[in-house]
Amino acid sequence: ILFLLSFLAIYSTLPKNAFDSKNPIFAFFYSSKSIFSQIAYNEFKSASKIFKKVDFLTIDCGSHPYVCRKWSIIGVPTFILLQNNSQFLYTGIRSQQGFIDFIESKTNILNNTIY
DSSP: OEEETTTEEEOSSOOTTTTOOSSOEEEEEEOTTOHHHHHHHHHHHHHHTTOSSSEEEEEETTTOHHHHHHTTOOSSSEEEEEETTEEEEEOSOSSHHHHHHHHHHHHOOOOSOOO
C-alpha cells in the first residue's frame, strides 16, 4: 500500500504523477517486513503532521519494487527529500525531530508548531 500522508490516499497502484508536486516531497521507502521500517514509520507519520507545505509519500518496496529500483533504493528504510529537481538523502537519526530539522534546513519551510 502506498499513500501520500498529506491527506491523499492512493491504494494498490502507483500513479505516474505520485512524485509530481509543487510542494517539496519527503519520500519514505520501506518494507512492511522490516522492523526498522516499522519503527521509523511512526516517527515519519508524526513529522508529516507538522508541515502543511511538504508532501509526505510512503513507498512499499515489496509492493512497488520497480519504483525502488528507479530510485536506486538498496536498503530500507530510506528517506529522500525532493525539491526543485534536487534530491537530498536523509542520513540522520530516524526521529520526528530529526526529520523536522532536515526538512527545515533543506527547504527553508518552517514547521507549523510553536516551540
